[in-house]
Amino acid sequence: MDQLIAEKLRGDSRVVEAKRLLMExxxxxxxxxxxxxxxxxxxxxxxxxxxxxxxxxxxxxxxxxxxxxxxxxxxxxxxxxxxxxxxxxxxxxxxxxxxxPLLLSATIDAALDDIVMQGNLEQNREAITLMRLLAQHSQLDHCFLSTSGAMACENALKIAFQANYPRTRLLAFNGCFAGRTLALAQITDTAKYREGLPTPIFVDYLPFFSHERPEESLLEAMACLKEHLRRYPKQHAALMLELIQGEGGVYPGARSFFAPLMELCRAEGILIIADEVQSFGRTDHLFAYQHFALSELVDIATVGKLTQVCATLFRSKDKPRPGLLSQTFIASSASLHAALAILQSLIHDGYLGSxxxxxxxxxxxxxxxxxxxxxxxxxxxxxxxxxxxxxxxxxxxxxxxxxxxxxxxxxxxxxxxxxxxxxxxxxxxxxxxxxxxxxxxxxxxxxxxxxxxxx
Ligand SMILES: Cc1ncc(COP(=O)(O)O)c(C=O)c1O
Missing domain, CATH: 3.90.1150.10 (Aspartate Aminotransferase, domain 1)
Known part of the structure; x- marks a missing residue:
């Protein structure tokens, strides 16, 4: 009796048959x-x-x-x-x-939604279901959805800088890619991507992991990190990193390399942002930081691409104050339905695990x-x-x-x-x-x- 009209519509025999015919x-x-x-x-x-x-x-x-x-x-x-x-x-x-078929089914359902784009002011239940799933599986507390990987990363930076005010500097790795906004183009370690742009953020770089020289590369990165910390004491708000560098040339790191660097950063009050826009859903775990057993050391994570809807995940201790995060759109209804279908499939259809x-x-x-x-x-x-x-x-x-x-x-x-x-x-x-x-x-x-x- 209390069934919603939307649910009655989805169960209507004509809709069920039309969907079957479309799939067929x-x-x-x-x-x-x-x-x-x-x-x-x-x-x-x-x-x-x-x-x-x-x-x-x-x-x-x-x-x-x-x-x-x-x-x-x-x-x-x-x-x-x-x-x-x-x-x-x-x-x-x-x-x-x-x-x-799983995406066709999801997006046919989305086509019946009353709205094409969902946003911060008005969202349907699937947006909340997606936020819940991402927060739960990330082992982080909160999830803020957005329309691009770049926006998810911008939101991560805003959360980190606000939580660590008045620190203004950022740490990143040589060869990193972060996205295409003014700030992210500055962080991205490719000169031509920021040619002619002003400098909105100050970034100090660390050498990345070398498979050929694992111990030496850690020693070099550690020495470099200590040098940055000495030169700019208490000025770094966050270390932003890809655990598997994608655009930079497909370079996976290693736990033995990341953990000591992340631990020192943590001890210095520097937040760790894991940019998983490219790496999410591609290893034996949903998040690459889970693959490398680094979950406890991550404060903020971003996802995108395979997730169809992008997101910034963060801990309660770093919760931004009202006003910091918002935007008109979070995603199209089709992306939200597809995101849920892909996430459920990754989790339940045998994609994960060694x-x-x-x-x-x-x-x-x-x-x-x-x-x-x-x-x-x-x-x-x-x-x-x-x-x-x-x-x-x-x-x-x-x-x-x-x-x-x-x-x-x-x-x-x-x-x-x-x-x-x-x-x-x-x-x-x-x-x-x-x-x-x-x-x-x-x-x-x-x-x-x-x-x-x-x-
Ligand atoms: C690691 C990483 N971060 C952020 C981005 C930016 O995502 P988008 O292109 O959706 O803005 C990308 C895109 O390639 C990426 O690989």
Missing amino acids: ACAAAQQEIKGIRPAKASLKASYDEWIRSAEELRGAPLFHPLIGSGIGRGALVELADGSHRFDLISGVGVHFGHSL DGKNMRLGALFQARLEALHRKMPDRIRGPFGIGTMVAFTPYDGSYERSVDFANRLFNAGVIGFIAGSHPTRIRFLLPAGGIREEDIDEVAEIIESLLCEDG
Whole structure:
């Protein structure tokens, strides 16, 4: 009797049947996507025009001539030129897979919502369910949703600076990427991303972990940290870090490296911000700091990309005062429904754990790349990464050769991307919800044939 009208609508037999038909039609259409397929000659002119318009409107070239048609199947995507390609970069880590039934179901539900965008003033129940789940699984107390990874990171900085007022400086690692706002472009360790911009924040950098020299890299980072603390006593509000550097070139750290640095920071009253925008959901745990058993040392965390909705997670002790955090939108209804579906799937469908799908997919891909390295050590180095973050260095790792390799990969039907400089690597963010082990085998064969072509 007390059933909400919204619930009655969702249970209406016409809605249930319409949803079933939509899912059925999508599944039938997907049957046509069977593997890599070249572009259709008849679509070439219109596709070229889409690309030309996109570049003209953006005022900048696209990295790949990549415009989707609106359907895919797992790791495969149909482009608007009629080609089918493996998408192993997932819009840089956003897609769990293409046209996945669980996401289609979630977003059909979202289409019935009364509002398209949900915000800070008005939100529906799924926003609160998502906040609860993220807070609970992060082992932190509070969750503030936002529309981009950059906004989640800005909010993290605001929380840290307010909690640690009047400290004004920040610590970060060499090679880090933090996002594209004025403050985050300043933190990001790439000069061209902040060319011509004013300096809104003062950042002191520490050398990052080296796999080749683990002990020495800790000693160097510790000495550098102590030097910054000596030079600017009680002036650092936070250490902001990626436990697995993504854009910087796919460099995982290690517990033995992070823990002593984080402990010293904590002892100095410096808050630890773990930027998990890229690493969330890609290892044996939801959060990379859980993978590295560092949960107790993290004060604030940010998530984005795979979560569809971005968020800043923090402890009660650092709770910001009213007025510090807000914005019109938190997410679209579709993103919220999709975020819940992905999170539930990651937790319940076997993705996590040391033998979970994330680690197995990563290990399989790495084994294939490792075999290529043994066969052609001068043409491919690596592999690098962890879980579904995978990378290798082609040839000498120069920017030009790596971009060229990414382009050849694209032309051969595999969408990857580059990361880092000196070396520039080819990297993948695997769509764990859609990719199959045989897809990885096929991609590895394509990589091998491209490397051999150069012989
Ligand atoms: C570690 C990290 N932080 C923050 C961001 C910024 O996220 P967004 O592009 O959604 O603003 C990114 C994006 O690549 C990232 O990798």
